[in-house]
Every structure is written in C-alpha cells, then in structure tokens.
Amino acid sequence: xxxxxxxxxxxxxxxxxxxxxxxxxxxxxxxxxxxxxxxxxxxxxxxxxxxxxxxxxxxxxxxxxxxxxxxxxxxxxxxxxxxxxxxxxxxxxxxxxxxxxxxxxxxxxxxxxxxxxxxxxxxxxxxxxxxxxxxxxxxxxxxxxxxxxxxxxxxxxxxxxxxxxxxxxxxxxxxxxxxxxxxxxxxxxxxxxxxxxxxxxxxxxxxxxxxxxxxxxxxxxxxxxxxxxxxxxxxxxxxxxxxxxxxxxxxxxxxxxxxxxxxxxxxxxxxxxxxxxxxxxxxxxxxxxxxxxxxxxxxxxxxxxxxxxxxxxxxxxxxxxxxxxxxxxxxxxxxxxxxxxxxxxxxxxxxxxxxxxxxxxxxxxxxxxxxxxxxxxxxxxxxxxxxxx
Amino acid sequence: xxxxxxxxxxxxxxxxxxxxxxxxxxxxxxxxxxxxxxxxxxxxxxxxxxxxxxxxxxxxxxxxxxxxxxxxxxxxxxxxxxxxxxxxxxxxxxxxxxxxxxxxxxxxxxxxxxxxxxxxxxxxxxxxxxxxxxxxxxxxxxxxxxxxxxxxxxxxxxxxxxxxxxxxxxxxxxxxxxxxxxxxxxxxxxxxxxxxxxxxxxxxxxxxxxxxxxxxxxxxxxxxxxxxxxxxxxxxxxxxxxxxxxxxxxxxxxxxxxxxxxxxxxxxxxxxxxxxxxxxxxxxxxxxxxxxxxxxxxxxxxxxxxxxxxxxxxxxxxxxxxxxxxxxxxxxxxxxxxxxxxxxxxxxxxxxx
Numbered sequence: 001x002x003x004x005x006x007x008x009x010x011x012x013x014x015x016x017x018x019x020x021x022x023x024x025x026x027x028x029x030x031x032x033x034x035x036x037x038x039x040x041x042x043x044x045x046x047x048x049x050x051x052x053x054x055x056x057x058x059x060x061x062x063x064x065x066x067x068x069x070x071x072x073x074x075x076x077x078x079x080x081x082x083x084x085x086x087x088x089x090x091x092x093x094x095x096x097x098x099x100x101x102x103x104x105x106x107x108x109x110x111x112x113x114x115x116x117x118x119x120x121x122x123x124x125x126x127x128x129x130x131x132x133x134x135x136x137x138x139x140x141x142x143x144x145x146x147x148x149x150x151x152x153x154x155x156x157x158x159x160x161x162x163x164x165x166x167x168x169x170x171x172x173x174x175x176x177x178x179x180x181x182x183x184x185x186x187x188x189x190x191x192x193x194x195x196x197x198x199x200x201x202x203x204x205x206x207x208x209x210x211x212x213x214x215x216x217x218x219x220x221x222x223x224x225x226x227x228x229x230x231x232x233x234x235x236x237x238x239x240x241x242x243x244x245x246x247x248x249x250x251x252x253x254x255x256x257x258x259x260x261x262x263x264x265x266x267x268x269x270x271x272x273x274x275x276x277x278x279x280x281x282x283x284x285x286x287x288x289x290x291x292x293x294x295x296x297x298x299x300x301x302x303x304x305x306x307x308x309x310x311x312x313x314x315x316x317x318x319x320x321x322x323x324x325x326x327x328x329x330x331x332x333x334x335x336x337x338x339x340x341x342x343x344x345x346x347x348x349x350x351x352x353x354x355x356x357x358x359x360x361x362x363x364x365x366x367x368x369x370x371x372x373x374x375x376x377x378x379x380x381x382x383x384x385x386x387x388x389x
Numbered sequence: 390x391x392x393x394x395x396x397x398x399x400x401x402x403x404x405x406x407x408x409x410x411x412x413x414x415x416x417x418x419x420x421x422x423x424x425x426x427x428x429x430x431x432x433x434x435x436x437x438x439x440x441x442x443x444x445x446x447x448x449x450x451x452x453x454x455x456x457x458x459x460x461x462x463x464x465x466x467x468x469x470x471x472x473x474x475x476x477x478x479x480x481x482x483x484x485x486x487x488x489x490x491x492x493x494x495x496x497x498x499x500x501x502x503x504x505x506x507x508x509x510x511x512x513x514x515x516x517x518x519x520x521x522x523x524x525x526x527x528x529x530x531x532x533x534x535x536x537x538x539x540x541x542x543x544x545x546x547x548x549x550x551x552x553x554x555x556x557x558x559x560x561x562x563x564x565x566x567x568x569x570x571x572x573x574x575x576x577x578x579x580x581x582x583x584x585x586x587x588x589x590x591x592x593x594x595x596x597x598x599x600x601x602x603x604x605x606x607x608x609x610x611x612x613x614x615x616x617x618x619x620x621x622x623x624x625x626x627x628x629x630x631x632x633x634x635x636x637x638x639x640x641x642x643x644x645x646x647x648x649x650x651x652x653x654x655x656x657x658x659x660x661x662x663x664x665x666x667x668x669x670x671x672x673x674x675x676x677x678x679x680x681x682x683x684x685x686x687x688x689x690x691x692x693x694x695x696x697x698x699x700x701x702x703x704x705x706x707x708x709x710x711x712x713x714x715x716x717x718x719x720x721x722x723x724x725x726x727x728x729x730x731x732x733x734x735x736x737x738x739x740x741x742x
Binding site (some may be wrong): 054103246249250253256258261262264265266268269270272273274276277279280283284293300359361362363365366367369370371372373374375376 | 392393394398440621624627632635636638639640641642644645646648649652653654655656657660678681682727730731733734737738739740741742
C-alpha cells in the first residue's frame, strides 16, 4: 500500500523549491500520482481514497511547493479533469490531463447561452457530424477566461428531434480553431472576467467527443456537481469574505460597535457551520463522485459571500463609498477577493448566478435530495425542435 | 480532522434507541402531558436508562457505567429529540452525571444504572460561566427535577460556591411551555453533603453545563430532522390545484433551504460532540457554534413544518406543536443563541468594543 506522505516527501526531495520551474514541478507531481490521488495510476493519481488528497495538499502547501493556478485554470482542474476521468477515453485522458494540471493548457467552459442559462439542457448550439468531424455553430456566454484558454468543454445539440436532455453531446474544443471568436463581456465590476464566444463552423474531431452521442447531459451533470463542490469549498476557518471582515475587526477598533457585533458573530457562525458541513460532505464523499448535496453548499456560500461583502462596506462607510478602479480590463486570474471591498461586494452578486443560480440549486436539492415532485414543465416529453421559443 | 460521520456502532445504537422509544412513547402520549402533567412516563425512563443501560453511557466501567462517550450520547439525544421523548436523559445522564464525573465522586454510580435520577439545581437557562449559586430559597425554573432523587445544588456559603448534594427537596411543578420537559421550582431540604468547594465546585458546574449545551445541539438536530422529513412527506402527498404542493417552488425552495440548515446543524452538532468526547482544545468554540446555530435551526424547522402543513399544522391533533414547544424551549435552555455568540466572540478574539 502506498503511503501518500512518503510519496510527497520523495517528490519534494527531488527539487529545490527556491528555483524550481512551476511547470516542471507540477509535471513531476502529476507523474508521481499526486495531482489527484483518487485518480488512476498513470493519470495523475494513485488509486487512493479521495480524502487523502487533503493530506497531499497540506504537505505541499507547508513545504511552499508551486501549486496549479486555480485563478486561471479552475475550470480545467476543478471540472474538466474529473469529467474526463469519469467519461473520457484513455486517449483523451493521456492527451489532456497532464498539461491541464501543469497549466500549460488553460480550459474554459462553453455551456451557457443567451437562450439557455438556468435551462441549460435547452442549449441551441448545434454540432453536426461530417465524416469523422463535428461542425459546431452557435453562441456561448458567461465564459470565464476564454481569451486565455487553449481548450474548452462544450455542450452542444447533436439531435434536435428528441427531448432536450437526450439530444446533447459533450466535446473538447480546441480554442485555436479559426471559427472560435471570443469577445469580452464587461460586468458590473468594470472588468471583463467573462466573455461571449461565437462558434462559426468550428471543427471538432469525433475523437474529442466525451461520452456517447446523446449522453452529454449526464456528462455535463458530473462537471456541474464538481463545479459546485469547487465553488462551495473552503477548508479553513475564517476563509474568504468572513476572514477579511474579522481581520479588520481585530485590527481596527474604530469599526467596532455593539449594533454590528452580533451580526458579525452570526456570520462567523454561519460560515463556520458551512465549513463543517462541507467537511462532513467531503468525509462522506471519501469515495465516489460529488452528488446533488453539493448544491446546498453552493447555496450557502453564495448567500454568505453576498451578505458579508455588503456588511464589510457598512463597517467602514467612508471607504465603502469609494471604488478602486472602474477601468475596463480583461481579467487574467479570477478571484472573488482580489480587489477592494467595492469590487468584492459587486463580484459576489455573481455567486448566486454562476455555476447554477441559487433558485436552480434549490430545485436540485428539493427534487434530487429530498425527492419532491418536479415542477410543471411544458416542454416535458416534447422533441426539442417542437418546443415553442 | 474530526470525524463528523457516524460509526457503525453509533448507527446500531441509534437503531436500538429508536426501536425502544417506538414501544414506549408516541406523540399522543406526549400530548397527554399537557392535560395531565402527572401522566406516567416512567416507562420511557425505564426503557432508555434501565433496559438499554444508557444512563451510564458517559460513566466509566469501574463506576458501573458503559464507558462510552459524548459521540454515543449525541446519537441517543438525536433520537430523543426526534420523538420529543418525555425523559430527563439530558438532565440526569449528561448534566448531573458530568458534574459528578468532574469531581470523581462515586455518587455517580447510583446514576449510572438508572436506578436514581440526578439533577443540577440551576435555572434551565444557565450556561457555563453565566450562572448564580443559590443562597437559599427556591431555584426556578429547573428542568429534570420532577422525580429526581439526587439534587446537586450550587450553593453560596460565605461568599464561596459549594456543590451540595441533597437527597430531598420540595419540588413544585411549573406549567411549562414544553410539558415534555416539565420545569419546577426546587427548594432543597435537609442538611446536604458538600461534594466540592470553590474552584472545584465552579469547574464541575461549568463542565456540566458545557456538556449539556454541546449535546443539546444533537437533540435539536434530531428534532429538526423530524420536522423536515415529516414536512417533505406531507408536501409529496398533499394535493392542491391538482398537484402535490411539493411541486410548487414556493414550497420546495423553502424545504431546500431547510435541508441546508439541517445539514449544517448536523455537522455543527457532530463537531461539538466529537470535540467534547476527545477533549479537543476547540471544544468551547464548537459548543458555542453548535448552540448558536442548532437552537435557531430547530425553531425554524418547527415553524416551517407548521406553516407548510397549513391548517392541520395549527391543530392540537397534529404532533407539530409538540416539536415547536420543545424547539422554542430548547432555544432558551442552557444559554440563548445570542448569549453563546457573545461567549464565542471572547473565544475567537472578536471583542464587542
């Protein structure tokens, strides 16, 4: 039986962390099976229980080892990788996982469309098979990091004559294809973190289809459950927005007041119980894939991020009335916390929309965790091309 | 990291307790206590403390106990909360027992087999670090005093706190919001025996109240789970506008929010139980978090259950009112949520001023 601690020690012993090239180190880490210990041997893993990954992450962080840049490649690391492991062919796994982990290849997600946001299964982007190549046409939106990405995961309609969920397929797209047109989409923060992406006769080899033709919804669901785990996680106490507020409160007595104190403590408790529930979920998931329960964690995270970032402005009104910079820039490394309090407040508004709105999270929890009956759906059982829109 | 799940042994214990409670109590028998406070509930105590031997869960083997720990006690309390069982398990087998264990007093042996019941004679709203020893006269309102045999009375004698054991007391019943945990005014009688004085006495009382608060969270989780599950089932079967009401987002979204609250409460309660069991340095934080959070979740779960059941939820006939009364009383017991948040602020260095 492999001891992950010994594996980490052996990896660290091979490099001088002061001078090591991050790509070289991450490549070696992948080859040592320490990228995702629960993945198979040879594919970045060691076939170990999922919860041992935390041990690896902790040891590497303590040693100060280079880590994958989640700000740039959260889609690749958090979503594409687990999806490829679950549904990808051996060739796809060999081709994509290693450069994804080293961040030599950045990934983005071509899911949402102007006409298919919450109703993601209603995407209209078409993929039509021509020999052994799919020709893709359509428009995607809310695509973080598309301008930096080499690869994308795509959900497209391959059969419009069946009900919406059954007519989708899942692909890996080369963003260098000349038919891919990425345009910045400016948001309320002033930045363009997202993009709209136009797909004009984009060519995708059939070898880059992930899962069976028509199985795209099932594959996408795996991606989305992982996304919700990624968004909802935070292993440390006082991580994220609450940590910014508590640090300020401790260091600056001028922001303290009795009126705000119980609010602060209530948010402290809320974030702590979410952290514990997330930890409990991770313990339950020590083996297996994230399930619909992760949607509840994402719901909690969004509520807290929005409320606490607003509370932070109220703590220091004169600062809260100001904003650091409205200049339009294209975000390179996305972070919910990266800028001033005004940015954090505005950016957090996206937390209840991206990765599934809070309303959709509540549908997922109530129908798939609690087993409540589905809402009335006029498009149920109707072929996609016969649904009025 | 702490184990926040349930072991196979704990699940097996749960199943035994659930089976036993199903034979000795139900909502009709609990409701009857509101009309007849003297109705006999001794079968519940006998089943829990005697037949299953749970009164001695926290007590080491040499004093006749089981030598288990707070994690197992928490599972028992989840089941007691789920049935709003009329049994002073928390009062005797957790709080009074912890005080005696803290003092290494062999009196605990008489509680361990369930033959006698103990009670810590303080107002039920007391919490660690925030209680006052009596200088004589009645202490009120005390939970777990009716039917108790051993009265542990924090008493102020010449400016020093003593923990005095009385074997008799005048116990006057009080009409309580939650008649499944009836309160009383307690006036100790007789000389009593001093078990501890000064710091030792204070520490024993604080430890007892802290354990009580930490584990009350599990009772609240069990109660909230019953409310959630019962309401989900109702929403699946109750039809209005030719649809199960659970298909309406106005209903299902509230239940999804409640699921989240209950899941978080469960994690908080598990963490409090585990840190208490292992003597973890984070236990005081865990207790304050669990009490602040689980208290409000239990109340909210009962309130949501009532509202989402519509008219039937407001009736005496339906069991929900028993859960609401227990939940609201539990919220006030052993420190309110705001009081625990104030304690927490001190523990995590977030001062009010």
